Amino acid sequence: xxxxxxxxxxxxxxxxxxxxxxxxxxxxxxxxxxxxxxxxxxxxxxxxxxxxxxxxxxxxxxxxxxxxxxxxxxxxxxxxxxxxxxxxxxxxxxxxxxxxxxxxxxxxxxxxxxxxxxxxxxxxxxxxxxxxxxxxxxxxxxxxxxxxxxxxxxxxxxxxxxxxxxxxxxxxxxxxxxxxxxxxxxxxxxxxxxxxxxxxxxxxxxxxxxxxxxxxxxxxxxxxxxxxxxxxxxxxxxxxxxxxxxxxxxxxxxxxxxxxxxxxxxxx
Amino acid sequence: xxxxxxxxxxxxxxxxxxxxxxxxxxxxxxxxxxxxxxxxxxxxxxxxxxxxxxxxxxxxxxxxxxxxxxxxxxxxxxxxxxxxxxxxxxxxxxxxxxxxxxxxxxxxxxxxxxxxxxxxxxxxxxxxxxxxxxxxxxxxxxxxxxxxxxxxxxxxxxxxxxxxxxxxxxxxxxxxxxxxxxxxxxxxxxxxxxxxxxxxxxxxxxxxxxxxxxxxxxxxxxxxxxxxxxxxxxxxxxxxxxxxxxxxxxxxxxxxxxxxx
Numbered sequence: 087x088x089x090x091x092x093x094x095x096x097x098x099x100x101x102x103x104x105x106x107x108x109x110x111x112x113x114x115x116x117x118x119x120x121x122x123x124x125x126x127x128x129x130x131x132x133x134x135x136x137x138x139x140x141x142x143x144x145x146x147x148x149x150x151x152x153x154x155x156x157x158x159x160x161x162x163x164x165x166x167x168x169x170x171x172x173x174x175x176x177x178x179x180x181x182x183x184x185x186x187x188x189x190x191x192x193x194x195x196x197x198x199x200x201x202x203x204x205x206x207x208x209x210x211x212x213x214x215x216x217x218x219x220x221x222x223x224x225x226x227x228x229x230x231x232x233x234x235x236x237x238x239x240x241x242x243x244x245x246x247x248x249x250x251x252x253x254x255x256x257x258x259x260x261x262x263x264x265x266x267x268x269x270x271x272x273x274x275x276x277x278x279x280x281x282x283x284x285x286x287x288x289x290x291x292x293x294x295x296x297x298x299x300x301x302x303x304x305x306x307x308x309x310x311x312x313x314x315x316x317x318x319x320x321x322x323x324x325x326x327x328x329x330x331x332x333x334x335x336x337x338x339x340x341x342x343x344x345x346x347x348x349x350x351x352x353x354x
Numbered sequence: 355x356x357x358x359x360x361x362x363x364x365x366x367x368x369x370x371x372x373x374x375x376x377x378x379x380x381x382x383x384x385x386x387x388x389x390x391x392x393x394x395x396x397x398x399x400x401x402x403x404x405x406x407x408x409x410x411x412x413x414x415x416x417x418x419x420x421x422x423x424x425x426x427x428x429x430x431x432x433x434x435x436x437x438x439x440x441x442x443x444x445x446x447x448x449x450x451x452x453x454x455x456x457x458x459x460x461x462x463x464x465x466x467x468x469x470x471x472x473x474x475x476x477x478x479x480x481x482x483x484x485x486x487x488x489x490x491x492x493x494x495x496x497x498x499x500x501x502x503x504x505x506x507x508x509x510x511x512x513x514x515x516x517x518x519x520x521x522x523x524x525x526x527x528x529x530x531x532x533x534x535x536x537x538x539x540x541x542x543x544x545x546x547x548x549x550x551x552x553x554x555x556x557x558x559x560x561x562x563x564x565x566x567x568x569x570x571x572x573x574x575x576x577x578x579x580x581x582x583x584x585x586x587x588x589x590x591x592x593x594x595x596x597x598x599x600x601x602x603x604x605x606x607x608x609x610x611x612x613x614x615x
Contacts, residue, residue: 202453218542219497219525222606234500301526301537308527315531319430320504 118330123323130327138305139313140331145170146309147289150179150228152173154285156277158236163266165237166244177241184234191231192298199226199299208221221302224307235288243277244270283343287336359407382408391586393421396443397432399448399575400530401471401507404555405609406446409602413595420588428505428530429453436461436580443589446596448531448549449506452459455578465576467614468597469606472570473514473552476538477561485493487563488515491545497547499534502527505574506536514571535560549573549609574614 123130130136140207152258161180165173199206199217209215217223250274255265271278293311302316310332317325398406403426410422424442427430430449433456436442447453455464477485483496491498500522501508508527515522528534531548531580538546539560553562577596579589596602605611 196540196542200540200542216497297529301499302528303524303526306525316502316504316527318434319428319502319529322434 102193115333116279118326119324119331120303121326122294122330123327126323127327127330129193129272130324131331136315136328136331138318139308139310139328142221142224142305142308143290143332146224146228147232147286147321148288149225152280153225154233154236155278155282158233158281159240162237162240163244163270165240167247180234180237182234188231188292189292189298192227192295195227195230195295195299199223217301218299219301219307219309221306223295224309224332227295227299228292231292232285232288236285239277239281239284240274243274247273279343285340287339290332290336291314294307359570366478371435380481382456388587390417390585390591391419392585392588393423394443394585394588394592395423395425395438396446396592397425397427397436397442398444398446398456399429399432399506400426400532401448401551402446402547402575404531405551405606405611408609409596409605410592412605413592415594416590416601418601420591422592426532428501430455430504430506431529433459441582441584442580443583443585444577444592445580447506448575449509449573451509451578452506453578456578460581463528463577465578466593466597467574468577468603469575469611470572471511471549471551471575471611472567472572473510473547473565474553475563475565476535476540476546476548476553477563478541479559479561481561482541485545485563486604488518488520488565488569491515491547492520492571492572495500496545497543498522498524499526499528499543501531501534501547502529505530507547507549507579510549510571510573514547516567517571518569572612573610 165177201210201216255269302312314325314328363395394521429452456462500511535552537543583589
């Protein structure tokens with residue numbers, strides 16, 4: 087009943103632009119479906135180059151998400167709840183990688199972690215570690231660009247937390263680490279899950295920072311987006327097929343996790 | 355495909371041998387066609403990034419009222435953009451196969467050669483890896499950047515290494531020659547295979563090794579007016595200007611490009 091009366095009151099001046107927006111967002115994806123080389127689709131996506139790129143993408147996006155979680159959750163907690171001075175500024179700085187063009191992130195990463203970068207030079211001179219052109223470099227680039235998504239989501243989770251459960255745990259004698267692990271983390275699980283999914287999806291799609299910082303070599307640094315871009319130069323139908331595969335993966339993951347993680351975020 | 359390239363080159367060479375000498379003596383005065391005006395967009399190979407704006411300035415000085423805008427990228431990207439309908443008036447690629455892709459897609463009539471380039475090895479200043487020649491590139495631990503074979507500089511690098519019997523495992527396959535150059539200048543790789551003109555264009559910002567002519571590979575640059583050009587008169591005028599005028603050809607020489615004929 088509520089639904090129906092709400093539907094009856096839907097104003098046309100919201101409906102029309104809203105539907106246009108939806109079409110605008112869907113049309114390019116639909117166009118890919120109509121242009122896809124269905125006859126050779128299986129051959130294309132099972133080619134060694136595509137398989138290498140897909141495997142590399144899945145591995146690096148997952149590692150980047152783990153890295154972002156291990157480092158990002160503590161930072162989100164500090165920003166949301168520590169009350170330390172400067173957390174407001176820290177929160178703004180966290181958003182920077184989200185706003186700057188990914189290629190700028192790549193240039194910045196080169197200057198920091200490249201062989202001649204301010205930190206990278208130290209790594210190279212003392213340990214012989216060189217991050218550009220390695221799979222580790224890809225993970226770094228993806229984590230740099232995708233971690234803000236996780237931090238924002240988790241920070242929101244921390245902020246909306248009712249602290250009485252944690253206080254109760256503390257009065258019952260739990261150490262602060264136990265309280266964090268057994269009480270706080272489970273309470274923010276939906277926000278953490280949503281943050282990790284967003285972070286993973288963003289890392290999976292990373293292009294600019296990756297190609298600028300990590301380069302492009304099949305099997306080592308050529309992730310799916312790079313493979314798509316290179317395919318576009320030689321055979322656009324291959325690019326379409328690989329794009330569809332990437333979109334399908336994202337859609338499947340988002341739908342599979344929707345009920346468990348993303349919906350609860352709306353309520354938190 | 356191979357055969358068609360051959361035919362294409364043969365036809366171009368014929369046209370060049372027929373018209374080239376005439377043109378180099380008498381600057382063509384396309385009396386019939388009206389003076390070009392208005393704006394054109396030129397999609398040009400990344401390796402033309404430095405030289406084409408200089409030529410365009412001379413062109414705009416000769417034909418007041420014209421404006422030349424550029425779209426620089428790897429040749430294959432440019433061709434795919436044009437096939438997809440990018441509003442471009444002139445296409446200049448760094449190899450004949452890439453131009454042929456646009457020809458066979460019906461987007462340009464024929465590409466006519468206007469310059470020639472050869473390859474060189476570029477190293478960061480100080481040459482930290484002590485690169486002494488092509489064979490150094492196969493040494494263990496030497497980081498080498500090349501172009502992907504989908505772009506002309508990558509195809510040329512592949513041919514160059516094959517011709518010299520050198521096996522290199524590059525750490526990155528960049529999508530245009532300027533990105534290779536950038537990785538070399540940043541010192542992130544020990545060496546990059548680029549065009550001699552790229553080395554010349556950045557001057558003292560890097561070290562380089564020339565490759566002797568008999569061991570080198572050449573790539574030839576065709577230019578063509580795009581069939582759907584919004585400003586066909588100015589497009590044709592620019593193509594003719596680049597190919598035939600002593601001033602444009604002089605600028606190309608000054609930037610290290612050789613005559614293709």
